[in-house]
Amino acid sequence: MSIRETAKQFRIGSASVSRWINQIEPKASTTRQRKIDKSELIKDVEQYPDAYQKERAQRFGVCQKAIWQALKKWD
Template structure:
């Protein structure tokens, strides 16, 4: 009796990454909850997708809600406030 391996398949995702990026561009200061409502998913799914894409939420004094920035990993002392 031999164990056979299953063919790997890619899971169907609810959030299309390219659509999420298109949503961030016109609405950089939208709350994750607002994005979740637009995509029909929970807020945690949006948080996880943004994290995987390297999109971070940076608070500034210019905007009430903040600004979404596409950035790499930043250390402390490089300016800005990290959440």
């Protein structure tokens, strides 16, 4: 089957089929799970009350969203 025929059969763009052909190996997952210690986060907030979440994330080695979720979870 040609790229165009494959795209038509699956109702997707031919560019998607081309990308799939050129990238046979799956991409490595970039998600990482790591628990943030509640007591360590509390200490960090007390020590650096005006710090941005991005700065906290760098200190804990996680993404900014993980800090946001932990702060939201623990009020």
